[in-house]
Amino acid sequence: MAGYEVIGAEELAEVEDVFASGGVLFRHGFDGLRGNCYKVKEFERAFAAAMQVPHALAVTSGTAALRVALAALGIKEGDEVITQSFTFVATVEAIIESGATPVCAEVDQTLNMDPHDLARKITPRTKAVIAVHMLGTPARLPEIVEVCRMRSVPLVEDTAWGCGGQLGGKALGTWGELGAFSFDFAKTMTTGEGGMIVFQDESTYKRAAAWHDHGHENNPAVPRWEDTRSSSGFNYRMMELQGAVGLAQLRKLPDIVSAQRRNRDLLWEGLADLPGVEPRDVPEGAYETADALVFYAPDSAAARRCRQELLAVGLSTKILPEAYSWHFAGTWDHMPELLRANGPDLRQAFPRSAELLSRAVSLPIGVHLAADAPARTRQAIEKALR
Numbered sequence: 001m002a003g004y005e006v007i008g009a010e011e012l013a014e015v016e017d018v019f020a021s022g023g024v025l026f027r028h029g030f031d032g033l034r035g036n037c038y039k040v041k042e043f044e045r046a047f048a049a050a051m052q053v054p055h056a057l058a059v060t061s062g063t064a065a066l067r068v069a070l071a072a073l074g075i076k077e078g079d080e081v082i083t084q085s086f087t088f089v090a091t092v093e094a095i096i097e098s099g100a101t102p103v104c105a106e107v108d109q110t111l112n113m114d115p116h117d118l119a120r121k122i123t124p125r126t127k128a129v130i131a132v133h134m135l136g137t138p139a140r141l142p143e144i145v146e147v148c149r150m151r152s153v154p155l156v157e158d159t160a161w162g163c164g165g166q167l168g169g170k171a172l173g174t175w176g177e178l179g180a181f182s183f184d185f186a187k188t189m190t191t192g193e194g195g196m197i198v199f200q201d202e203s204t205y206k207r208a209a210a211w212h213d214h215g216h217e218n219n220p221a222v223p224r225w226e227d228t229r230s231s232s233g234f235n236y237r238m239m240e241l242q243g244a245v246g247l248a249q250l251r252k253l254p255d256i257v258s259a260q261r262r263n264r265d266l267l268w269e270g271l272a273d274l275p276g277v278e279p280r281d282v283p284e285g286a287y288e289t290a291d292a293l294v295f296y297a298p299d300s301a302a303a304r305r306c307r308q309e310l311l312a313v314g315l316s317t318k319i320l321p322e323a324y325s326w327h328f329a330g331t332w333d334h335m336p337e338l339l340r341a342n343g344p345d346l347r348q349a350f351p352r353s354a355e356l357l358s359r360a361v362s363l364p365i366g367v368h369l370a371a372d373a374p375a376r377t378r379q380a381i382e383k384a385l386r
């Protein structure tokens with residue numbers, strides 16, 4: 001949450017600058033018309049610097065970021081890509097779009113990838129792993145990186161919800177070979193729709209940059225219509241207005257995350273001592289984006305009662321329990337690729353994840369928190385768990 005809560009004059013000034021400079025909305029070329037205004041390029045450079053990586057590539061969405069990341073890794077039909085059972089459908093959709101077979105690992109008490117189940121599910125066909133930092137809490141990255149290293153499989157971090165978070169002082173998205181970010185309207189920083197990929201390695205970056213732009217290598221020696229190419233690709237280019245908004249939002253990111261963490265702590269202080277409230281596990285050294293406050297209720301009926309009681313006092317939940325079916329692979333019977341990989345009864349395929357998710361409650365956290373929200377939250381949860 002949150003990027004949209006602080007959208008305002010700074011984003012508008014960046015957008016106005018695009019028009020004042022000539023109104024070129026395309027990220028490439030038109031050099032004589034744009035008064036040296038290249039917002040997407042500037043956004044990429046600023047994002048790479050903020051994440052302390054050598055390369056960043058802006059794209060049209062977080063889903064596109066995942067798809068382009070898999071293309072840059074050369075993922076194709078016949079390959080397997082492992083992600084986790086608790087994620088948004090987009091992660092699995094990107095794997096299917098690449099032609100590969102999606103395999104989902106169980107989540108553990110962190111509600112992120114269980115490194116032991118990942119190790120069990122790797123086969124010689126596994127060509128990439130996508131770990132997700134669900135709702136802003138880091139996955140167990142040191143263990144996951146180690147499993148990937150031992151089996152020589154590249155790691156992509158789905159950092160849709162982890163933008164601005166860290167583990168052990170290292171930005172989420174920069175532990176793996178690639179990190180994919182989302183800037184959709186519900187994310188920690190937003191460009192309306194948009195995404196970013198960060199890279200450690202220049203050749204992977206170059207493959208991604210070409211693939212997201214129909215194969216264009218943007219060879220400076222020739223005009224764009226004579227451009228060189230060595231692969232096909234697609235169009236996932238970000239446009240200048242998104243780049244402009246992104247620049248302003250990126251400058252606000254540290255403050256957004258600090259405010260969310262403060263508000264998360266205020267809510268948690270009001271809940272921590274309640275009988276029946278069990279905290280989500282958080283890896284040591286985590287700096288969460290605090291996009292949500294997640295805890296476990298004793299059972300799924302109690303989790304549903306938490307939502308009802310929160311609604312009754314004018315509050316709500318986020319994803320768990322109400323949007324469980326968009327975020328749990330055990331319910332995605334509409335994906336034949338998932339059924340082929342995990343067996344015909346998806347409901348039985350991830351028993352540990354199903355048990356944890358069925359009793360998880362997630363409270364939305366934003367930059368703004370009403371003064372009485374912690375007390376009202378406590379009142380609602382106490383009543384639900386009584």
Ligand SMILES: Cc1ncc(COP(=O)(O)O)c(C=O)c1O
Pocket residue numbers: 061062063064087088090091132158160161182183184193194195
């Ligand atoms: C975990 C995860 N991955 C990927 C995406 C896709 O991002 P976008 O909406 O920008 O396509 C989302 C969006 O909610 C997400 O939650």
